[in-house]
Amino acid sequence: MDTGFLELTKLLPRWVDLENVVQHEVEARYILKRAADHWASFQSRGDSGAEETGYLVCALVDRNWERIHTGHFSQVALATRKIYAIACCFKIFFLLLESTSPAQKDACSEILDEAQLLGCLEDWSELKVALMDYLDKGAAAATNSETLPTLEPLTRVSSTCDIPQLDAPSLEEFQTKCFGAGQPTLLLNTIQHWPALHKWLDLNYILQVAGNRTVPIEIGSNYASDEWSQQLVKIRDFLSRQFGKDTSKAGQNIEYLAQHELFSQIPALKEDISIPDYCTIGNGDAPGAVDIKAWLGPAGTISPMHYDPKHNLLCQVFGSKRIILAAPEDTDNLYPHESEFLANTARIDAAQLDPETYPLVAKAKFYQLLLQPGDCLYMPPKWWHYVRSEAPSFSVSFWWE
Known part of the structure; x- marks a missing residue:
């Protein structure tokens, strides 16, 4: 496992940081505590138990994705969005434990984007930025390597303006x-x-x-x-x-x-x-x-x-x-x-x-x-x-x- 990944694990929230988020969510409490404890002791215990815990985290992501897509988005509880977002982050780490290939990093990058678009990662901004940087550096090269144009600055024109x-x-x-x-x-x-x-x-x-x-x-x-x-x-x-x-x-x-x-x-x-x-x-x-x-x-x-x-x-x-x-x-x-x-x-x-x-x-x-x-x-x-x-x-x- 590369040192960059090991450094990233230090940014994952510990259970004490998550307790308030999942106060009334029994399923999320159990799974996120298990995931947080796993990564808190990862460098000493290795990946023992990773497969089962990773499976539970994926199930938690799917469960909260369904909750977010039930009804109007504005009515989704903030706690649900936070649980979804941090569960996505844990899911990414378990996937990277399996492989850090460019294709895997691309897949993880898409998961991180969905965590930001649907969830709420404001409490974990440092983790988000560091994870984004790690994934982008090793992602698969874009299939389209086309060079895009540099746009010419527009020349200012005189135009009617009906307001001050x-x-x-x-x-x-x-x-x-x-x-x-x-x-x-x-x-x-x-x-x-x-x-x-x-x-x-x-x-x-x-x-x-x-x-x-x-x-x-x-x-x-x-x-x-x-x-x-x-x-x-x-x-x-x-x-x-x-x-x-x-x-x-x-x-x-x-x-x-x-x-x-x-x-x-x-x-x-x-x-x-x-x-x-x-x-x-x-x-x-x-x-x-x-x-x-x-x-x-x-x-x-x-x-x-x-x-x-x-x-x-x-x-x-x-x-x-x-x-x-x-x-x-x-x-x-x-x-x-x-x-x-x-x-x-x-x-x-x-x-x-x-x-x-x-x-x-x-x-x-x-x-x-x-x-x-x-x-x-x-x-x-x-x-x-x-x-x-x-x-x-x-x-x-x-x-x-």
Whole structure:
């Protein structure tokens, strides 16, 4: 067994670290205690009992996977997600005990991604990062060794902007003119210090840092359409299909990495950005948590007219996006879907209004702008927005209460 693997075992949680997580879960208590004790004494006792304990851990993973997929994800108990995540980590170690071949490491990498996507690994961040690094270094080489393009920086163009623009406003100016006033605003020259603005143009850099990660990809240009679906895909395959030299491989399907917490999954990419200070402004004494989402896709991706419940700062790293806004007061004129899942999404096509089908839309006031590299768009809660990428695009959004 290589020394790197032995060092990793020291990062696994001990039973005392897990007791609170599994207080009311008899099955999980028994299995995770057995797994934790096994690895706590692994270097002295070897792999005695590993086969049976590993089998039980795999059963625990399967059991909690089923629980996560029963009902709506938002209703899944946090304890269930934590049990699933740490059981996945133990499963990976038992699999690596069998083999550390490149193919086995690839399989373990996919398990780790599912642990992050479905479970909750926040309590074991050091283990997650170290395990990710270990698996990626020894993983099988991608079957597609295609070199991806380096995108040309877009030349800034003059464009109509129907909302106020502020050039690198101070916190006080932002709080007064934007946050406090509930005023959507285009913020200029506020993220010029981000390394991402130049590093991410080289798609091979993203491929190197994140290519082996599995992420949820939207298939189809518009999540409100009947043809829309989702798949779990390796980032390297997504990049190749949507940005590679032979984009005909994508057929008619536009794929979109949308609204994904990519930066908690891949900490190395988070080092290329920073949370804008504007996100510290709130109505309470202490700032709330900031949700950071990634939006990466080719030209032609569409987010139909919808609203978000939180303050939203949408930052454009590369590419450009055409955006159409409408105020919360126009909600009834935008014909929201009646289903609970799409209640925050309008039935109208903001880019091609159809007053005959939706006559009230004639009463709505729309605001248009072009979001270009280095720009940030502030949107107060419940402001409606339609977004279409005009070129290959990477955006980062920050949501906060």
